[in-house]
Amino acid sequence: MRTRIGWLGTAAVSALAFGVSVIPATPAAVAQDRLVRIDGSSTVFPVTEAVAEEFQNSTRGRVKVTVGISGTGGGFKKFCRGDTDISNASRPILALEMALARENGVEYFELPICFDAITVAVHKDNTWASSMTVQELKRLWEPEAQGKITLWSQVREGWPEHKIDLFGPGTDSGTFDYFTEAVVGKAKSSRGDFTGSEDDNVLVRGIEGNRYGLGYLPFAYYAENMNRLRAVAIDWEEDEHGPMLPDMDNVVKGLYNPLSRPLFLYVNRTSYETKPWVKQFVDFYLDNAAELAEEVKYLPLPERAYEMARDRLRSGQTGTAFGGVPEVGVSVEEILARQPTQ
Amino acid sequence: MTSIERVIRFRRYQDIGFQVLGASLTVIALLVLGALVLDLAKTGLGRLSWSFLASFPSRKAEQAGIASAIVGSFYVMVVTAFTAIPLGVAAGVYLEEYSRRNWFTAVIEINIANLAGVPSIVYGLMALSLFVYTFGLGESILAGGLTLALLILPIVIVATREALRSIPQHIREAAYAMGATRWQVVRYHLLPYSTGGIATGVIIALSRAIGETAPLITIGALTFIAFLPPTPFSPRPEEDGGGLYGPFEWLDSGFTVLPIQMFNWVSRPGDAFLANAAAAGIVLIVATLGLNALAIVVRNRMRRRIRW
Numbered sequence: 001m002r003t004r005i006g007w008l009g010t011a012a013v014s015a016l017a018f019g020v021s022v023i024p025a026t027p028a029a030v031a032q033d034r035l036v037r038i039d040g041s042s043t044v045f046p047v048t049e050a051v052a053e054e055f056q057n058s059t060r061g062r063v064k065v066t067v068g069i070s071g072t073g074g075g076f077k078k079f080c081r082g083d084t085d086i087s088n089a090s091r092p093i094l095a096l097e098m099a100l101a102r103e104n105g106v107e108y109f110e111l112p113i114c115f116d117a118i119t120v121a122v123h124k125d126n127t128w129a130s131s132m133t134v135q136e137l138k139r140l141w142e143p144e145a146q147g148k149i150t151l152w153s154q155v156r157e158g159w160p161e162h163k164i165d166l167f168g169p170g171t172d173s174g175t176f177d178y179f180t181e182a183v184v185g186k187a188k189s190s191r192g193d194f195t196g197s198e199d200d201n202v203l204v205r206g207i208e209g210n211r212y213g214l215g216y217l218p219f220a221y222y223a224e225n226m227n228r229l230r231a232v233a234i235d236w237e238e239d240e241h242g243p244m245l246p247d248m249d250n251v252v253k254g255l256y257n258p259l260s261r262p263l264f265l266y267v268n269r270t271s272y273e274t275k276p277w278v279k280q281f282v283d284f285y286l287d288n289a290a291e292l293a294e295e296v297k298y299l300p301l302p303e304r305a306y307e308m309a310r311d312r313l314r315s316g317q318t319g320t321a322f323g324g325v326p327e328v329g330v331s332v333e334e335i336l337a338r339q340p341t342q
Numbered sequence: 343m344t345s346i347e348r349v350i351r352f353r354r355y356q357d358i359g360f361q362v363l364g365a366s367l368t369v370i371a372l373l374v375l376g377a378l379v380l381d382l383a384k385t386g387l388g389r390l391s392w393s394f395l396a397s398f399p400s401r402k403a404e405q406a407g408i409a410s411a412i413v414g415s416f417y418v419m420v421v422t423a424f425t426a427i428p429l430g431v432a433a434g435v436y437l438e439e440y441s442r443r444n445w446f447t448a449v450i451e452i453n454i455a456n457l458a459g460v461p462s463i464v465y466g467l468m469a470l471s472l473f474v475y476t477f478g479l480g481e482s483i484l485a486g487g488l489t490l491a492l493l494i495l496p497i498v499i500v501a502t503r504e505a506l507r508s509i510p511q512h513i514r515e516a517a518y519a520m521g522a523t524r525w526q527v528v529r530y531h532l533l534p535y536s537t538g539g540i541a542t543g544v545i546i547a548l549s550r551a552i553g554e555t556a557p558l559i560t561i562g563a564l565t566f567i568a569f570l571p572p573t574p575f576s577p578r579p580e581e582d583g584g585g586l587y588g589p590f591e592w593l594d595s596g597f598t599v600l601p602i603q604m605f606n607w608v609s610r611p612g613d614a615f616l617a618n619a620a621a622a623g624i625v626l627i628v629a630t631l632g633l634n635a636l637a638i639v640v641r642n643r644m645r646r647r648i649r650w
Contacts, residue, residue: 033582037596039562046610049566050401056568062581066596067566068481069559069606078562083480199609224612296401297611 034277039068040075040088043174043218044263047114048088050292051285058284063277072174073097076266082106085271085278089264090116090174095324102342107269107318110340111309112262112332113285114293114300117246118179119222120232120259121204123211128152128159131233131243134258137183140164140214146191152212160212166194167206167215173198179216182258182328204229219246220297234259238329251299258329262301269318286310301332308336318342379627386620394621398568399603403614406607408622410567414483414597415552415629417571421487421593422494422551427544430495431533434502434540439528458496465493466560474561481562483571484593489557494547501543505536538644545637549630555601564598565606571595600626 038048045067052065070078072089079087080100092110093101101108120137122129129152136155139145152159169175171188181187195206200221207213208228222231233243236257250256265285271278286309290300319340397407441447469489479485509532517527571592572578578587600622607619 042609045565045606046401049399052566053400053568061569062579064569065566066564068562068564070562200611201609218611221611292401 034063034275036063036065036086036275036278036281037084038066038086038088039070039078039084040086040266041072041090041174041263042069043072043090043116044088044113044265045069046220046296047263047289047293047298048265048285050296051288052281054288054292055281055284059277059280063281065281071172076100079108079266079268080104080106082268082270085268085275086282087266089266090261091177091326092264092322093266093320093324094326098320098324098342107342109267109269109272109313109318110320111265111267111282111286111312112301112305112335113265113289113309114263114298115219115251115260115332116175116263117219117251117256117299118175118182118216118259118261119219119246120214120216120234121207121222121229122214122232123207124228124230125211126230129214129232131235132156133235133237134183135237137234138185140166141168141180141190142184143189143191146193162212165206165210165213166191167203167213167217168194168196169200169203169217170196170198175200175216175218177326178261178328179259181326182261187326219251219299222246223297236329248294248299252302254302254331254333260299261328262332262335263298267313269316272313282313283310286313305332305336308333312336312340382620382623382627385617386622386624389617389621390624394618395625399566399598399606403612403618406615406618408600408603408625410570411598411600411603411622412625413570414563414567415599417483417592417595418487418490418558418597418599419548419552421484422490423544423548425488425491426494426498426547429491430498430544431502431540433495434499434506435528435532437499438503438506439524439532454496454499458500461556462493462554463556463560465489466557468492469557470561480594481564481596482594483597485561486558486563486597486599489561490551490554493554493557494551497547497550498540498544501547502536502540505539505543506532508539509535535648538641538648541640541644542637545633545640549633549637552599552629552633553601553626555599555605558599559602563602564596565602567596567598571597600629 036052038052048067052067056063056065067088068075072087072091075084075087075089076093076097077100078084080097082104087108093108120132132155140149140155149155150163151161152164153161155164168179168190171190176190177187180190184190194215195203197203197206200217203215203217204221204225207215208225214232222229231246233245234256235243239255239257241255244250244256246256246259251260254260265282267278267282272282273279286306289306290303293300317340319342321335321338321340323341394407395412396409397405398409399411400406437447437450466489469485469492473479473485473488474481479488513531513535514527517531522530572587572595574589574592575586578585604619604622604626607615607622
């Protein structure tokens, strides 16, 4: 009888023992580790993962890199408390988050690292919608369209008089925020009667299986499924050059507007300056971002932009170029040329 | 034919009808489950290999593996088990054998019943502010394990109470009649007799915890981590200070678990990673089935030993 409950007693004792012994011992252990802690947007994750993988290979595991996916907002919450060294962000830092960082004495570098191009996609056999204007997209997606704009013919005359089936990302996603901001003019302002999913693969399958479907998704999901979907060229009335397809050339030259958006890395200044391995990682990131981004189907920045980002680190210019307000359709060179504010 | 015979025949048909209905529903449920497992096996078996189990995550689907996820899941489960079992069993014994029926225990009981039904993400939010920030544990294995321990604590408590309740009252009375104290009754009779039931409940609770994603993502479990927590007493690299790692330093390490790795792979663009997700799913199902099988074995062995 004794032995049979022995394990319960052992469990209780050892639970107590480790509870007591471990907590005081931990801070010292953390300080010694060569660890780069990264968290934030799941959109930026594939790029950072690729860089982290290559970086760990190149240091033969002497520096450890961890990447989480708490989302841009969740990542900033930790970053602005000084809990992480680097934050992945699919939008610039907001005024509230800036205030939190100031409060905790966190200074940061804002570095654009690649583009995402939001792609408007239709079924492979869709013969009519080869291009759309931003105005037409707005008419289709704004809240007032709900229940009213339901036929293709209502978007443009001459298009089929057939019901249009809409697909879009869930309302928690950064893609949703950026698309509504760029097209409707106000973030999160959208019609609600579309098939939404947080999993972009569901959108791909939806559009693929629906001849009269239309949806928008991050470029990488279109690029992986080019044989199943067709991209719609986007014609922005505010520039002169006519409809543009989302592809490497157009995006890198800054012609795919307003639906291409830069993705950012925010780097804690103290980490960058006091932990040599964080500096090593960030420098490695800027040197390899173009190639690795392309490999995971994101779109690299022009080479000049990486040069400007390096300058920013060298000259110690901390802060954001946006002042806490998100903008659409700004070129990366312009973002990097601005004087950032903390 | 008299009316009574007609009624009896009608009842018989009713009986058969219900049997057929029940049997076909069971078959349908099993078919759906079987189809799911088959589909998973078809997609994932090809990816399942030693190198898949032993590699770290990668951007290249063919090179990616689940080493850090398996080890992370294991360590988190160790913390969860070592916390939830003593706490849950002690609470169950107290509530069943010691406490008097008053408003205080009534409140506790209602709370436990409610906690068992709280969505797991709520535990994640609570753990984020309590363990990660207030206690300063960070996004560590310790914080993750404690979070899941909270999650399954109600299940362990309820299982313990059920197991104690199934022990006939006359066992207790006989022991008391021999002059045993309450502690002696618990220690030498009730706990040994109920070990089978408790262990079954604990193992089923653990197999629920091993599949949890949401609360761990909330507290900041990682998605990319290409190293393992430090093994106790293994050498620390010279540039990190040298010497040996302490016995409990792994508790402070960052981690990822199998369901998080799966979730990440399922949501990636392209089909290449789907096979990886399915293969990780097979590993997870095997682990869960293994735990459940263990529960059945333990229960049967314990039952055979007890005769009253």
